[in-house]
Amino acid sequence: MTHYPAPAQAPLPAPPGAYSSPIPVVRTHLGHAIASEWTKIRTVRSTLWSLGVMFLLVVGIGMLMTGTVGENEYEYSPILSFGLPGVLLGQLCIVTLGVLVITSEYGTGMIRTTFTASPQRGRVLAAKAIVFFLVTFTLSTLACTIVALLNKAALEGRSINRFDGSAEHQVDTASASMGEFLRATVGVGLFMALLGLLSLAVGVLLRHSAGAITSMLGVVLLPLLASLFISQISVKEKLQEYSMPNLVGQLYGVPIHGDDGGWGLLGLLGLVTAGMLGAAYAVLRGRDV
Template sequence: MSTPQSPMPQAAPTWQAAPGSAFPSYTSPIPVVRTHLGHALASEWTKIKSVRSTMWTLGVFVLLVIGIGLLTGAVVVNSSADLSGNENPLALGFFGLLLGSICVMTLGVLTTASEYGTGMIRTTMTACPSRGRVLAAKAIVFFLVAFTVSLVSTALVALAQTAMLDGTHARQPTGAEWFKATVGVSLYMALLGLLSLVIGSVLRHSAGAITIMIGVVLAPLVIALFMFARSLEKVRQALFEYSIPNQLSVFYSNSLSQSGPSGWDPLWIILGTTAVAFAGAWALLQKRDV
């Protein structure tokens, strides 16, 4: 008896065949588009606006900045305090912004580190193999969101406080003071959050990166408070002058220290620090496994 022979495999229909010299007229039904930074920006914008952490962190930030700012202004109006000297009335917004910085830093860390925790980073890198483009897109989207929210919040607080303290409790701020207390300090906050984003990309651990950033804000002041030795006087003074709370106060023309950064120095300091950290994170991202 003869054994049955298996049927010969049939050639794939022309519409299923891959394009090549045998099928020069083949056209893929899927449009092929060269990807660019705009696609990565659209992807990161979709992510940041759709996750709950964005709404919670930015919501608490706005609540702290506006709420504490209005509360501070109300306390000054209803007390015997008089700010009619050389003090900037916009400085009352400092307290809420200092607490709100924790929210901005937290969101910055979560923008990158949370994807490593959930494993979503593998999908992101598969969709966009250019790792540097992914990091740049995250940085641009986050910076614009953080700057816009900070600017709106600080501007509302500044307007409310000057209206509450109109003429009776404080002098009118100048145009330069308005600009620094709104645009300037918002740029600083956005860069501080961007630095947190970079640290989150380096550590790939949300809790660790958030802890480090909170330490960056608070540790210099705490360490300086316990430096009682006369030999450490210069170190203690430097820690105090270049601490983030003191740098924030410079934008309100009300520095906590008589020396140290002044004018726009805090902005250049945070800009340089963030640029160096971003370059390091970029280089590290190219060498690591996802």
């Protein structure tokens, strides 16, 4: 027995007086969420202030430190390391901004509007992470590059007295290799961006600005401070080795403990950040707003 397909039915005409939107309906995707987060991050004043202060701290203190280097230095240090103090202060701005990227919406109730417009919460978190990472990495790397170029222009080629522990000393010529330059620019930029993403993840988990900022300040400062009051050498060294200031110090060639160039600790920070973002995604999907 032969079966013939049923004839296609024409769509029913719209009832008289029904509204027909002139705006075409499109399926949303990650690009729309990224565009939305980019609009937020560049129009909110707290973002501009935080990133502006970070940029001024890194560049301004870096220039100040370079300008105070005397003609005769009696202790050798990498010429790019004079950007370290500015980064140690600038990272606090990144921590604050990373938390506020999400907790400010919880505080104002705008997070309900965000999740109504984009019900897929994982997409919202991914968009925030992508936009914040790119903005933070770009500005941090730019600021560090300005300081590194200034250091090279002002200090490279100088004669520096270097003591090796004996009565005699040798005179070195100050210089910076390409590897040192990449660590002090791209490496530090990655550190700042990853630290910001870690702050974002903590903000998602805690949903409270003050609590999340305080927790992140503890992560940044507590290991090194605690090591000052611990007498057991092995514990002291571990706390110093895995502290944030030591990671930045290794990138600049002036570590507190250990010396792997900073890339190993930077990779570890990336793994911790990825794990925290995964936990934030799981919590975000499983709980109410």
